[in-house]
Amino acid sequence: MSITIIFFNAHRKARNIWWVVIFFFMLSVFLFPLIFLADHYHFEISIALQAIIILVVSIICQLLRREPLNELIGRVSGKWFKELFIGLIVGSALMMLPAFLLTAFGFIHWQKNVFALSTLASGVSVMLVVAIAEELLFRGFIFQRFIGAFGNWPAQLIIAGLFLLTHLNNPGMTGVTKTLASVNIFITSILFGIAFIKTKKLAMPLGLHFAANVMQGTVLGFGVSGEKEVSLFEPRLDSAPEWLTGGAFGLEASIVGLFSLIMITILIYFWKYPKN
Helix, strand or coil, X not given: CCHHHHHECCCCCECHHHHHHXXXXXXXXXXXXXXXXXXXXXXXXXXXXXXXXXXXXXXXXXXXXXXXXXXXXXXXXXXXXXXXXXXXXXXXHHHHHHHHHHHHCCCCEEEECCCCHHHHHHHHHHHHHHHHHHHHHHCCHHHHHHHHHHCHHHHHHHHHHHHHHCCCCCCCCCHHHHHHHHHHHHHHHHHHHHHHHHHCCCHHHHHHHHHHHHHHHHHCCCCECCECCCCCEEEECXXXXXXXXXXXXXXXXCHHHHHHHHHHHHHHHHCCCCCC
């Protein structure tokens, strides 16, 4: 096998897997100096800054490939926003269903919180930036290159593994919570990936991700991957077991959350998405 075949395909273009390597190399070129500066000048590398870096590196790599930039997120049109809206509805339902079941069976009770609108808006904006950063990273350039290199399902499993790895050190990842949370997070990545594969756009995965986080945390008041934010409501878990409610980690570490996730993933998988 010649060295040319290893690096280039039949069209004399770099193979997809090498673009993944190039992406992470470029990411390190931006991140390592920034980490050094943050440590030296004592500032935090915010999630917004991370999102900007991921976007910049994705654009650079796409330009180097000499491919259109709209390939990264899909062509923005009325259909793009329609898919975003569908993602927002389904993502909200993903968290509302387990909350409804827990309430109906008397495992949790609710109280309304007093909050400042500005604080709530700040929480929502953080959720939005987190969703943008993670979807650009996990359903953007590298996911698309893995699909080109190995096909849909191998790419799904690789990205789901990476998605899970980035969440393993979140607060509360211990014992049965860690097991349930890990399964939920892995399948969640599969769900977001199916949404991208069906639509060939980031709109629906972005809507799913953002709405699920906002509904779980900002609205219902559960933890979001172990992180607690200001919320409209506060769930009182009483003596309900942690495996049932997810405890401080959030609904994504609960058995009812897993049930909801599996149901919605199956529905999206078998959804006959119109191609035109």
